[in-house]
Amino acid sequence: MAVDVGDSIFLLFIFLFSTLIFFIFHLSKKKPARSPRSPLALPILGHFHLLSSALPKSLEALARRYGPLMQISIGSSRFLVASDADTAQQILRANDVEFASKFVFAPSHHNIFKEAEFVNAPYGTYWKFMKRLCMTKLFAGPQLDRFYHIREDETMKRDGEDTMMCGARLSFAEVHGPLKHVDLFGNGKRLRTALRRFDALIEQIIKEYEDDCGEASEEKDVMDILLETYRDPNAEIRLTRDQIKHFFLDLLIAGVDTTSASMQWAIIELLKHPHKLKKLRRRLTRR
Template identity: 45%
Template sequence: MNSYNSLLSMINISLISLLLIIVLWLIIKTFTKSQPNQLRFPPSPPALPIIGHLHLLSSGLPKSLQTLACRYGPLMQIRMGASTCIVVSNANIAKYILKTHEIDFASRYESGPSQYNIYSGSGFITGPYGAYWRFMKKLCATKLFAQLRRFQHIREKEIEKLLKFLLMRSSREEETCDLGKEFATLTNNLTFRMAMGKKFSENGDEAVQMRRLAVEIMAIAAKFGVSEVFGFLKNVDLFGNGKKLRETICKYDEFVEQIIKDYEENDQINGRENDDEDKDPMEILLETYRDTNSEVKITRNQIKYFLMEIFLASVDSTSAALQWAMAELINHPQIFKKLREEINSVVGLTRLVKESDVPNLPYLRAIIKETLRLHPPNPIIHRECIRDCKINGFDVKAKTKTLINAHVIMRDPDAWDQPDEFLPERFLVNNFSEDFGQTLIEMRGQDFRYIPFGGGRRGCSGVTHAYLVMEATIGALVQCFDWKIKGGEKVDIDVGSGYSGAMAVPLICYPVTHFDPF
């Protein structure tokens, strides 16, 4: 009897325990299910299992995101494979990201096929917000690229080389030139001479080899689709592009390693007593690398990747922007004529336009601004949320990737009159005035309708250099040449596939000499 009672007691205890476990499980389940219901995430299209919204995106990412934004609003949430992203398509919301909540979105991430990058995790431009990024940002501002005017002679020399090449082509009837290719050479040589002036040689091939490697890396990277970068194919090298990309980056690594060794050997022979003004950025980086008391200890890989990011940006963005500027000017002969008249009125007909003339050429500067509005170097600005926050009433979780669609924001009909038209006068105080004494509307940093170089603390560090190169180059090309297009009167201004916003068709022109400054 006692054993029966004991058994019955044990059964009752077990049942009560099971009941308590069930009640506790229901309480936990109810609590954990109620949490997401309290969060209000941005609107999102219906997603498919595994791939999320990849089926709604194309290689023309800015336009496919614009199509979705028209339906789901200027702040929406999408999923690219395992990555959750918010997409911003409005200047007011961009201001929340880049100014109001700037510190919350101060990180960036590698947007390309980073799994094949031997330097992954060593980036400055694409790196997370932290001690290394802050240190390099300070180094850029104080030493590496401080006082850009000291590189003025380099910019002028390279622009003169371009002009002499075009004058030679012009002297040969019916001989075309690929302006895109020449702009890539110009920007590459400029960057090489600024970064590693001690290794640049007029007769050497270091700059040529750097350009070849940079172009090859970009060409391979452009072959990756959205699903290969973000989606379920991310770690599957289906077409062998990952292997090719890694091999090319390894070639770059060997090339730059030899340059570094040459610098180190030269330092041992000649000592390191030069003033900072006499040192090029590579010397400063290596000096920082050797400094045991440096605030942050940088690595060799970080130096190599820093240089790679700079070169990729110069070849990919500045040269593309120069092409777009010339394409729009050729397609708008009245604007071309007005710019030439402005240059003639300020510079005259006896010498080449120079950087020092640019402040007195507001129409030239307005043309560059309008080019960057219609054809931004970075159509999609990448950020990553550092911590949970609210944007425009919606919850955004930490680690959420953020895509700011600069292409759409700078063509928003609610923010711009005739947004798809090339109208440089919109950046002048007296719109459509024939008076060349107009004042340029700067719009740098505070007006989030205009963000060709991003904004906030993670905005492009090379923006001033980009403006200097574009203004001086376009001014010289308009002053010195008339232009004819191979196969027609208009330039094809379709955007190519990929994410850089580059032209789909090469800019093949006949330069016709108008003024020879030499």
């Protein structure tokens, strides 16, 4: 999670201002009767002052004090944080439908593919249709193995890296109520520029598939299946062109982000435990 220098200055100003209000007026909010435990929040800031760039470590420290289920506020946005397996199971399995819709961070407001998201789409007909399509056709059986080399090549392209840097950047102003619609530091503009480049690339690919649609093919890939659904007048959901484009954007970002985050955390943990790093080196040397 990256924070710009401008963000830091803005955050300092808000912190001083909110602290002044807190001590003058002693503002407090009455919690709902069944609200989870929560740290003391500052006006405007919420719990932003308790969170560092190492977000998981910050939440872990707070969970030790406030329990496995707590409420965290960032600006005007509230989050429910589950920190143990039993609580997470109750949320993700027993009450999956109630928690299926996801919070949309501020960079999504600068997405040029309006209402075309699948991963962050609200739980409903479109989300259920795409999930079923993924499980039964798009990623079934050997489909993933057939395109491993293509996915590996795509992760090396710079469009995915520009997009990731802009889409993952968090600004306090962007999560604070109506301010998240204001592009204070130009990050939204950079994100839209990267997405337009991606849009031009994927549009060219779609046109190539459409030009070759008459040619016989033994096996259909993901684009073939999506375009079939796009052209099918009897399909349960008529996909739009933007929905197809955003589906591939979700795949690209998810593949790059999850892999890089896992590698970074693995390396950090190995550096914190030198004896385990030496053990790993010995095993790799033997191979």
